Amino acid sequence: MKKMVPNILVVDDSKAILIIMEAILSELDMSEKVVTCLSAAEALEKVANDINRFDAVFTDLNMPEMDGMELIRHLGALNYQGGIIIVSEMDHKVISLAADLAKQHNAHLIGNIPKPVQLSQMRKLLTKVAKLNCHTLLRESLISKSELIKALKNDEVTPFYQPKVNAINNKIESVEILARIVSSKDGSIILPNRFISLAEQYNLINQITFSLFEKATSEFSNIKAQLGHDFKMAFNLSPIQLDDLNCPNKLLLILELNQLTPSNIIIEITEQHALSSLAQLETLNRLRMHGFGVSLDDFGVGFTNINQLRNLPFTEIKIDRSLISNIETDLFSQVIVSSLVNITNKEHLDLVAEGVERPEELAYLKHYKKDLTIQGFLYSSPKPKNEFIDWAKNWLRTDGSPA
Numbered sequence: 001m002k003k004m005v006p007n008i009l010v011v012d013d014s015k016a017i018l019i020i021m022e023a024i025l026s027e028l029d030m031s032e033k034v035v036t037c038l039s040a041a042e043a044l045e046k047v048a049n050d051i052n053r054f055d056a057v058f059t060d061l062n063m064p065e066m067d068g069m070e071l072i073r074h075l076g077a078l079n080y081q082g083g084i085i086i087v088s089e090m091d092h093k094v095i096s097l098a099a100d101l102a103k104q105h106n107a108h109l110i111g112n113i114p115k116p117v118q119l120s121q122m123r124k125l126l127t128k129v130a131k132l133n134c135h136t137l138l139r140e141s142l143i144s145k146s147e148l149i150k151a152l153k154n155d156e157v158t159p160f161y162q163p164k165v166n167a168i169n170n171k172i173e174s175v176e177i178l179a180r181i182v183s184s185k186d187g188s189i190i191l192p193n194r195f196i197s198l199a200e201q202y203n204l205i206n207q208i209t210f211s212l213f214e215k216a217t218s219e220f221s222n223i224k225a226q227l228g229h230d231f232k233m234a235f236n237l238s239p240i241q242l243d244d245l246n247c248p249n250k251l252l253l254i255l256e257l258n259q260l261t262p263s264n265i266i267i268e269i270t271e272q273h274a275l276s277s278l279a280q281l282e283t284l285n286r287l288r289m290h291g292f293g294v295s296l297d298d299f300g301v302g303f304t305n306i307n308q309l310r311n312l313p314f315t316e317i318k319i320d321r322s323l324i325s326n327i328e329t330d331l332f333s334q335v336i337v338s339s340l341v342n343i344t345n346k347e348h349l350d351l352v353a354e355g356v357e358r359p360e361e362l363a364y365l366k367h368y369k370k371d372l373t374i375q376g377f378l379y380s381s382p383k384p385k386n387e388f389i390d391w392a393k394n395w396l397r398t399d400g401s402p403a
Helices: 015-027 040-049 068-077 092-104 119-131 145-153 196-201 205-227 239-243 247-257 278-289 306-310 331-347 359-366 385-397
Strands: 008-011 034-037 056-059 083-087 109-113 157-166 172-182 232-237 265-270 293-299 316-319 350-353
Touching: 008 015, 008 040, 015 034, 015 119, 034 040, 040 056, 040 068, 056 068, 056 119, 068 083, 068 092, 083 119, 092 109, 092 331, 109 119, 109 331, 145 196, 145 205, 157 205, 157 385, 172 205, 172 385, 196 205, 205 232, 205 239, 205 247, 205 385, 232 239, 232 293, 239 265, 239 278, 247 265, 247 278, 278 293, 306 331, 316 331, 331 350
Parallel strands: 008 034, 008 056, 056 083, 083 109, 172 232, 232 265, 265 293, 293 316, 316 350
Antiparallel strands: 157 172
16 A cells, blocks of 8 residues: 555635645645645636646635635536635534535535644644545555456455444444455455446446345344344445346345345445436335335535435435544534534434544544444454454443443
């Protein structure tokens, strides 16, 4: 794995602010990766010339000719996938509306930072950029198509398990199934960011998905029996697979073979892609009609705005880890998560915080006094079956408490 320095674009009509931003980023050893613009129009042109050049855009709001909100709208129209950060003081209502508007324009607004900008604030925001699932700074090369086909032929796609734990009573509510390729030769593990997009590109995603689902469901009853504890299994589907109207029937057949029912299963669908086609919406509805739970995964990095949650048949919302990182000091994340708590309370939806890694994040989330579910390394990393069983036995024996 190679950690890369992010490419940053800073937009402000004040030369003084640009000099300050460059100095702060220089302190973080990033001066060679910073481009500055005195106008939004100039910034938009630079992004349009190479849509993948910049990992993040820092923009002022009040600028002549084209302001910051206009720039965000145009970046969304270009399908810019990097993180967008507003450099301006904003009250909570402005933050909430700006984030919602950005989503409607398919843009990834992930934070705001007040002036004067502080080094510590900049460091935290760059951490959020790195944690954006759709545009990470930790890049690994994809495996080859032949390597993926060989892994499928050798039946090396393996389920790993990561628990979702109730923040109040420490009960394991569900366990998410995560795909790994485990070499039958030397036991080395390949993470999904190195093969899932490849599988989608070469139309191999269904083979991976249904093989993984069959393995996980065949193990699930045994896992629950060993633990003597009832919980659900959460499983990821690509939005691409929702276009297959026969998808619910395939899942139902596998469940029947393993003597499970849809009520045992939560289907997680990532928010990074828009749910828009009639086939996708019909499949989503049919999954709910059959009794599956349906979760909107990675909320905060994609296209679904808060108001749309009222109209789509989700039973669970998962807050992306980029909104959870340093939430105890991040006003932007606090506003968005508070809005999600309010709407999930009103709509009787489950709410999951992903990527919880620090005790301070957990302590802040507990302040909401909601039946919030926690998923993250603070509790457990994804584990193969036997390691997960050992972890869960210890968790249940000690009544659950993060280390």
